[in-house]
Each structure stands twice: as structure tokens, then as C-alpha cells.
Amino acid sequence: MNKKLIINLSLALLLVLTFSVSSMAAEYTINAGIGLNDKSAQYESLEFFKELVEENSDGQIEVNLYHSSQLGDDREMMEALQMGVQEMTCPSTAPIAPFVNGFKVFDLPFLFPTHEAADYVLDGPVGQDLLKQLEDEGLVGLAFWENGYRQLTNSRNAVESPEDVEGLKVRTMENPMHLAAWREMGANPTPMAFGELFSAMQQGVVDGQENPWGTIYLQNFYEVQEYTTDTGHVYSPFVLMMSKKFYDKLPGDLQQVVRDAAQEAKHHNRRINREMNAAYLEDLKEVMTVTILTPEQKAAFQEAVQPVYEQFEDEIGAELIKDVQAQVEEFQAQQ
Template identity: 35%
Template sequence: MIKYTLGSFLLLTLLLTACTGPRGVRLIKLGHGLGVTHPVHEAMVFMAKRVEEKSEGKVQIRVYPNQQLGTERELVELLQIGSLGMTKVSSATLESFAPKIQVLSMPYLFRDDAHRDKVLKGEIGKQLLSESEEFWLKGLVYYDAGKRSFYTKTKSVESPEDLKGLKVRTLESNMAINMIKTFGSSPTPVSYGELYTALQQGIVDGAENNPPSLYTSRHYEVCKFYSINEHTAVPDVVIVSTKVWNTLDDEEKRWIQEAADESAVFQYKLWAASVEESLREMEKAGVTITYPDPTPFREAVESLYESFKITEPEMYEMVERIRRVE
């Protein structure tokens, strides 16, 4: 069932995606919520450039950052009705449209980066990318969104005990919400674009995200404690509206898919460099960065896996498949 927000309807009158460029040019609009210095934005600009080069200008992708066209949720809804061509979302956001993809939000699912990459680039990753097509959303490629850790305003989080009683901003994801509850915190979904103000005003006491997002959003100006426990490695996904995709011919689809794949390789390199720079610059800015023992956090979320085994047996089988990947 598609849900439309007021923002979606207002934007609907402004957005025409396919065949709105100069004569003979296929113009596709891509909106997202990140700033222009974020490595994910840079990768999508790279993708747009490669599409234009491959098609010799016949297909062009125009990138709109900083929630210019709506929040992440609104952008997904606009894709569903074909009023926007492409966007980047956290795989956690896709859970509402493709429930099986929530497996990627399971805490401490991957053994290490190599294990994660094998899963996402293999058959399981391809299967999950296609899960949302019945909801008019086609996954093209995964981007590295690093590992998510806690940042807070008043104290460092060295164990799950330190999270008890805190209001923690979380993604609009059942799995993320349940994880925060397991740690004893109050999960509070807040739009990424509104989070800085929410932290300032005390609507939330902290949040969880990767180093580049914490740095480029400047949330570190409010939150001076970053506890790198790396509880999840939720990837980003570049998605396209099937209502737009199905208007493309095979050659146009090939250009876009190839450019998306190339942009992912580019983005992974940017991401690694950005993580190092972000941590370095935040430390200079007075952020206390710690590396707590992940063992207590892992133990705290084991109950999620046990409940999954009972309530979501098919999903738990996917977990087992992921764990078996060598």
C-alpha cells in the first residue's frame, strides 16, 4: 500500500522525470538527503557523469542533494508514483517496502568487511536488491555506508548500560528500533535533515551513524562523544523507479547499470578516505572518540536473533545463509 505525504503531493506538481530535457535527451532526476561534501553525493555525481559519457549525452542524470526534493521517505514515495527517477536510501528505509531487506539491519551480522562485501556482491545481495521491485523500486547497486556507532551529548557510551534512559535517534526501521530498545534506550525516529536541531533542543540525547555522516552533518558540534562500537553495517542502496526504468530501452538501462556499478567502486574508495579524515578532524574539534569492547553489545542483541528464529523463520534462514558465506 502506497502512502503519500503532503510533501509528496506538493513536489508532484514540480517534478517531471522522463523526457523533460532538451529534444532527444532523456533526463532523469535523482534526489537525496546528504550534503555536497558527502562521499555518497560525490559518487552519484560521478555516476551521472559516466551515464552522460556512455550515452554521448543522450541520457542525463541531474542530482539534487540536501533534501531539495524531500526527505528520504518522501523521495521513495515519489519514485513509487514515477514522479522522481532515482534516489539513494539506507537499506533500512526500504524495509517498509521490501521486508526481507531488514536482515541487513541486524546488529553484528557480518564478521568483517570482507564477509559483508561477499554477501552484498553475491547471490544474496542480488536477491535482496530485487525484493522491492513489486513496490515499483528497483535496486541498482549498494554503496558503502560504513559501520554505525553511537554519538551522544553528555557522556561516552562504553557499554549498553550507558545507553539506558537515553533518547536515541534511530532510522525508521523496525530492526533499528528494536535494537535501540534492547539496549535500554528510547528510540526516536527523526529525519536526518532535522537531526541537528533535534540534538540542540534536547529532543534526542544522541544518535548512531558512521564517521563521515557525523562529520559532514556537523552533528559533532553538539555531540562531543563518539563511541565506536560498530553495531551495524547497514549499506546504502541506489534505487530507480520501475515506472521510469521500464520506459528505457535496453541500451539506456545498460548505460545506467554500468555507471552505477562503476560509481560503487569509486564510492568505496572515497568512503575509506572519508572515514580517516572524519575521525581525524572530529578529534581536532574536541570530540572524545573511544573504542568500547563490542562483546557486551553483541551479547545484548542475541535476544533479537532468538526472537527472529521464532517469529520470522524465513528471515532467520537468510541470516543463516549469510553466516555460511565464506
């Protein structure tokens, strides 16, 4: 066989392969971005979602995943969804509040006594109504996933009571309710970008911070923090959301594929997030002084922050706060 024939056959084969690949290419592409890294339960849950969507859509939808704020921070990605230049993200509720005011309710301290109580409210009429309100902002709320309970770390002393927090410089998000809660507990809250936090703790600019166990462990905060306490002062959900512009382009059967996958991945996310956080806590016990509060000790923190509810009642909406509290009480009565 001469060289020219071999080249022609090779080119023909290449064209056939190119056509075959292009003919199998997905009709729709979902670019999903998050802020956490690829070791997080959130990213693993997105991988689970990707598998479900691609399989159940028979390859009509392709899902590309981006972690570690590769596509921007939470607000930037939400705005990209509104413009239709990104398809999916999964922010915590705090950055959503400027878009839908009701999401501020989740920043109230000690709102949910247990994971299960949070599930009950988020999957019930109150939570689902908040997801529905996102549509007016060009966003489709698919499901509440989980970030988790925020816990306190510091480099000064063990914390067993609000008195032990007195004067601690605690890094927080730039969130009025979080700031108010820490002031009521006696701390000196200091808003700061997350990317600056490790060096700030290392240099003593702040004494401590508050985040879920997974973040504390995966970000190696134990290298610059000696003490941690299971304050569980705020339960933080994630919201899996999609661009309405993109969602509306999907045929009905593929919209259902996305919605079903979001629900399956929700249960997967909550399970592995809780398992991983429990494991991270055990790991942290090996490298930090960990204080597990008794119910009586935690009640002292809850009492200290009660003025925050009254302070932000008008801003959040008294009726919404009452609805959430009523749902929590309803759940507890069933146990």
C-alpha cells in the same frame, strides 16, 4: 552594414544555435535525488555515475542531480519512482522495508562484522535476490552502495560497555529493530525526525544519537556532543534504484549503460565512503573524546542485543536471516 541587416543576421545565427542545441539535446533525462548534502560520498558517487552515463550513452541520456532532500524524503522519492515522475534515488534500506519486507534484515544489529563481509553478502545471491524483488514494486534495484556503520555519540559520558549506555536518551530512526536494540543495551531510545536532532541535542531533549562518522562530522554534531564510540552496531547500505517505468522505456543498449555505470559507481562509492569516514574519524578525534572498542568490549554489546534476533525472526523470516549469516560465515572461512 545597416542596422536592419545586422539584426536579421543576429536572428538567423540565434536560430542556427537554437537548432544545434536542440538537435544535441538528450533523448532521455534522469532526475536523481538523495537526502544527504552535496559534500557526502553519496553525492560525489552520483556525480561519478552521471559522468559515466552521459559519456557512455554519447549524450543520449542526461543526468540531473538533486541533494539535501530537494525532491522529498526517501519514501516520497521512492513513491515518485513508482509513479514514473522521478527516475532515480538512493535510499538506505530502512525506508525500503515497507516495500520489500526482506530489506528489514539489514536493521539487525551487528549483522556484518566487516565492510568486506557486507560486500560479499550484498553482491552475492542473497543481496541480488532482494534487489530483484524491487521490480514487483515498480522499482529497479541497480546496486548496493554504502552509507556505513552507525556509531554512538552522547553528551553525558564515555561509553565502553552496555552499562555505560544505561539511561541514555538516544535519538534513533523510527525503526522497531533499532528501538529494540537500544532498549536491550539499556538506553532510552527516542525516535525523532533527523531535521530536529541538532536542536534536540543542543537543548538536552536527547543525550545522543547514532549515525556514520561522515554524518556526525558534516552535521557538526561535535558542537553539542562530547563523546563518541565506534559501536558499529548497524551496517547501513544504500540502494541505487530506478523507476521501472523509466527503465523499461530505455532501449537495451542504454539499459546496459545504466547498469554498467551503477556497478562502476558502486566500487567508487564504497572506496571513497570508507576513505572519507576514516578521515572524518581522525577529524573527530580532534574535537571529541573518541572511544575505540576492543574486540572483547564490542562482544559485550553484541551479546546484549541477541534477543532482538529472536524477537524479529518471524517478521523478517528465519530462513533469510540464516542465509545472510551463512554467507558471512562463508566469507570469513575464505579469509
